[in-house]
Amino acid sequence: MGKTDALEQKPDFREQEIGFIYAHRIKLIIAILVLVLAVGYLAFNAWDSAKVYYYTVSEIKEIGPTSEGQFVRVSGKLIDGTFERVENTTLASFILTDGTETVQAIHQGIIPDLFFNEHSEIILEGRYTQDKVFQSKNIIVKCPSKYVASSS
Amino acid sequence: MAKNISTFEIFWVFSSITLIASLGILFIWVPTDANLGISQKIFYLHVPSAILGMISIAIVAFLSILYLLNTEKKKWDDLAYSFSEVGMVFLTIALISGSLWSKPAWGVWWTWEPKLTLTLVLWFIYVAYLMMRSYMSGSGNEAKFGSVVALIGAIDAPLIYYATELWRSAHPGAVVGPNAESGALDERMFFGLIASFIALSFMFIYFVSNRYFLRSTETRMNFIVRKLN
Amino acid sequence: MEFLVAAYLIAWVIFFGYSFILSRKIKDLKNDIKELEIRIREDS
Known part of the structure; x- marks a missing residue:
């Protein structure tokens, strides 16, 4: 050595x-x-x-329910006021939109802080089920693509 | 040994001064991001090291070609090797700082989105380059195979930069360079980024010059020993 | 905040670590050169 x-x-x-x-x-x-x-x-x-990192809400609606075990991502914006948490659980339900279509989604677990930011786009990882609900396993928040100084 | 100020020491002094200055600028003068908060300051470490890691592989490929055109000039090969090692150090920092930023900002440590996947590929290209060179050292073919690996990396680097344009990605669009949208970055933040980039570039040059001194001296010494034997 | 501190800290550890490895290798190399000089002198 x-x-x-x-x-x-x-x-x-x-x-x-x-x-x-x-x-x-x-x-x-x-x-x-x-x-x-x-x-x-x-x-x-x-x-x-x-290469197709996520589908838009319209695309996932067109594709329809995904098979068991198949993992897909869907991206959209949270519709204001649709977020609801089931009392005393970590289960949450909300609606995402891409501007034309909307999709009902549920998520079990922690929600990142930036989820509620009006500029954020949300990417859900999980399954689109038969009953037209997106069951999210992971949430990825796509941040706003502009960096601006905070006014404070 | 004679005590004189070497090039290394000059770069060392430059990088120390600019690093301290840039940290001061970043944490005192540059404003905090409105949406991401304090964690956005990782940006000033993440982006310059990623840029340096990407530029570096292109330089490695360029120097490799120069060397292959004239294999008498061993210095190009030594320089290529030095850039690859330092480039990998900076790309590693880009990946780690990226992961540490992605957790608070996106909510995950890692996701298989195009920009991340391609960056990981580039990291493996650096690993392949360095491993190949160490396993094949002395065979005479190491530079040839290395240049092929470096060329693949040099193709990968622009793909990383344009990834947000070419595919759907979790990364925000480019905020600097030819693909940037105007107004995507606050002016003071842009200045902070430049300051940080200059500081890290000095550090990069300091490392490369050190590594090159080591590598070229080794090469010369091997040559002398070979001659003696 | 802790992520910010962690990111800068790890980067500094890597920078100093790499710098340390380089300086040690250069020191070893300088010793080797001295040894080589001695050997050459002995041979001639």
Whole structure:
């Protein structure tokens, strides 16, 4: 440790090195290939969901109920005054809109602070069920794309 | 060893002064964001380090090509290596600070949206580049394979920048550069971003020059030892 | 607020850590150069 490679090399290091490279070349190629395939597979899967990161409310209505286990995202704005929390639970219900269509959604769990900001767009992750309700598992708040100074 | 002021020390002094100045500007003079509050200040760390991480891979690709055109000039290769290592450090900071900002702002640590996915891909490209170079070192092919990896990264970098335009994303649209909407960023915030960018750039140059000194000296030393043997 | 502090803190830790690693490597290299000089002198 701490030594530069060159100093630790024996006089015939060049030959040794070349021998080493040939002996391990196949192993190395296989290792790189496996790594590339694994990362490629992961990237492909991730990209599949990333390229259509979310549907609009109109689109999800057109697509209709999603099958069990299928995860989709829907984006829209919260309609003012539709947010209701079931007494003493973390269950909440609200309506999202994309300007033309609306969708009823329910969410179990914590609601991020910026959820209620009038400039925020909300992305829900979950399932669009048979009874036309979007069951949200995760909420992602898409922040306003402008940064403005607070007036205070 | 002779005691004289080296280039490193000058960059070190520059980056220290500008960093302290930028922190002062950011936390005293620049206003807090109306919607996101104090957590928006992560922006001044997140955006410059992401930009430096993205520019860096393009420089690596460019230097790799220069080297391949004339393999006598080992210095281009040494410089490319130095940029890749420092670029990865800055991209790592961009990813971590991004995650720490995404939690309070979006409500999640990570989500598979296009900009994030592509940035993670770029991070893996840096990992692949550095790993390949360390495994293949001495084989003579490391620079060639490295340049291919760097070129893929150089294609990825602009995709990251334009991701909000090309695909649906959770990221806000670009606030700086050619794709930015005018008025997307408060004037004082823009100034704060520039100040922070300058400071981090000095740090970046300081790291690269240090790394390059190390790498090129190693190269020269290996050459001497080889000759002696 | 804690996220802000954490983000800047981690960034600084990384910067100092990397800086430390670099300076240590440079120190090692300088020692190696000295050793090499001695060896060359002995050889000649």
